[in-house]
Amino acid sequence: MxxxxxxxxxxxxxxxxxxxxxxxxxxxxxxxxxxxxxxxxxxxxxxxxxxxxxxxxxxxxxxxxxxxxxxxxxxxxxxxxxxxxxxxxxxxxxxxxxxxxxxxxxxxxxxxxxxxxxxxxxxxxxxxxxxxxxxxxxxxxxxxxxxxxxxxxxxxxxxxxxxxxxxxxxxxxxxxxxxxxxxxxxxxxxxxxxxxxxxxxxxxxxxxxxxxxxxxxxNSKYKLCEMGHIRNDIPACMENKIESPGWKSGAFDCVQCGACNASCPTCVCFLLEDFSSRVSFSKTKIWDYCLYQSYAKMASGVSPRSLLWERYANRLLCKYRYMVKNLGIVGCTGCGRCISGCPGKIDKRKILEEVFKENGEYI
Ligand code: SF4
Ligand code: SF4
Structure with missing residues (x-):
């Protein structure tokens, strides 16, 4: 160019x-x-x-x-x-x-x-x-x-x-x-x-x-799997990690503020809210945060991920696994905002390292 x-x-x-x-x-x-x-x-x-x-x-x-x-x-x-x-x-x-x-x-x-x-x-x-x-x-x-x-x-x-x-x-x-x-x-x-x-x-x-x-x-101290991997591949070390104990240690300091969701350039979840009166109707799209307890809650009050660690795991698995499967793109660009903005001072790089290390899978 x-x-x-x-x-x-x-x-x-x-x-x-x-x-x-x-x-x-x-x-x-x-x-x-x-x-x-x-x-x-x-x-x-x-x-x-x-x-x-x-x-x-x-x-x-x-x-x-x-x-x-x-x-x-x-x-x-x-x-x-x-x-x-x-x-x-x-x-x-x-x-x-x-x-x-x-x-x-x-x-x-x-x-x-x-x-x-x-x-x-x-x-x-x-x-x-x-x-x-x-x-x-x-x-x-x-x-x-x-x-x-x-x-x-x-x-x-x-x-x-x-x-x-x-x-x-x-x-x-x-x-x-x-x-x-x-x-x-x-x-x-x-x-x-x-x-x-x-x-x-x-x-x-x-x-x-x-x-x-x-x-x-x-970042030299972080040993993440497949460092510098091709962007649109699913990292193999993210497979079968839904139940990983690493997510529990990650969620331990989480106060469910949603800052990681709000600051993320790839978070795309939203809610639709209707306002109606006798004379008008409007529908509004509002960001939704997957760390919130109310996320994906059904009308019956049942939540598919009622525990905080499950929601924390879901956020990271969404970025590194589900988005790759569903969209063909890794849902994290490495901007670091979800680390710098976290009031719980949770460093996602350490959590990922912990998760990858299980079973000695990281490279
Ligand atoms: S920014 Fe940190 S404390 Fe807030 S919801 Fe995300 S992980 Fe939890
Ligand atoms: S580091 Fe990744 S997950 Fe975190 S805010 Fe940036 S793009 Fe989103």
Whole structure:
């Protein structure tokens, strides 16, 4: 794909002007606490002094967009599959919008949400509209936190697909890779740009290598099965693990808050809620959380997974086994949000290791 070098001043001028015409979102740093007890959900990494939050870009704040860190706290899916959305009466129109700062873990997760909401026999029209109207400008991660583990599952720290433009931030500007016609149109609208020089591509390679090394070093102590396995295979060591005692130790510190579900870019479960009165009717789609006791509960009050450890096991088996069987995609991209956001400080990597180790199955 074609690549260009664009000076940061030129890029900011273009995005500042664009943001006045089209709703544009990007990551911004914030040190504001989300929770009063200062848990990890506020600072995703003890080495980092702030977290990243999606905000609306405007010509005044365009210089503060963050291009050289990692993913924001909220997953990219919120732009396509919002927490709560009316589906009846149907939303007939979605205005075009731009998202800047998507990372590879979130872009790969679009394979899962697309498969569930549009690439099957039953389509979600609003999800489809939002996907069509979005322009996605992604970035290479450069400062992953201690919870990111994409490389452990064979995923990269930089985007390879599902973007319109990808930016690699360098001191004075960006290497911009075109990923689609939408992206090409943006590049045509920027007057000052240069074809990428060989030296810039070497710098991009070294940035990518450096980030990969950070993720690999942070995860070197975890011996997960089939490390770096092909993404769409079911790890053999996940077979026959429904009754594993490892799930019980995982669930021991779980407070059933649902943060792991809410922050996950591939969680797709939702509830439908009806509101009716004499004069109107509406149906709303709301995220559902499989760690909640009420999840999948039937009208009789019976739950298929009444015990917490069963729900915990189900969440992980869903990601690494059921989604692979049903969708052909591993339902975890290694973003690490379910680890950084867990108030019980449960590190899923340790739990998986424990489960895999049973019967001496891990490699
Ligand atoms: S984030 Fe942690 S405590 Fe909350 S539901 Fe998930 S596993 Fe349980
Ligand atoms: S399961 Fe956890 S690490 Fe995997 S994609 Fe979801 S939030 Fe990220």
């Amino acid at each position: 074609d690549t260009y070098f664009i000076n940061k001043k030129e890029w900011n001028k273009y995005i500042g002007e664009k943001s006045a015409e089209i709703k544009t979102y990007a990551p911004y740093e914030s040190t504001e606490p989300l929770l009063s007890n200062g848990t990890q959900f506020v600072k995703t990494d003890n080495n980092q002094s702030s977290s990243l939050f999606w905000k609306t870009v405007n010509p005044e704040n365009v210089d503060n967009v963050v291009y050289d860190r990692m993913h924001p706290v909220a997953p990219l899916k919120i732009f396509f599959f919002p927490f709560k959305e009316r589906i009846l009466p149907a939303i007939g129109n979605v205005e075009p919008f731009i998202i800047i700062g998507a990372t590879n873990c979130d872009l790969l997760a679009l394979d899962t949400t697309d498969k569930v909401f549009i690439n099957n026999d039953y389509k979600d029209p609003t999800y489809g509209l939002r996907r069509e109207q979005a322009t996605i400008i992604s970035i290479d991660c450069q400062k992953p936190d201690e919870y990111c583990f994409c490389e452990l599952w064979g995923n990269r720290t930089y985007p390879e697909k599902n973007f319109d433009l990808n930016l690699t931030y360098m001191e004075d500007g960006f290497i911009v890779e075109i990923g689609s016609e939408k992206g090409e149109k943006i590049i045509r609208g920027i007057a000052k740009k240069e074809k990428t020089a060989e030296n810039s591509m070497k710098i991009r390679e070294s940035i990518r290598k450096q980030t990969k090394n950070i993720v690999q070093a942070n």
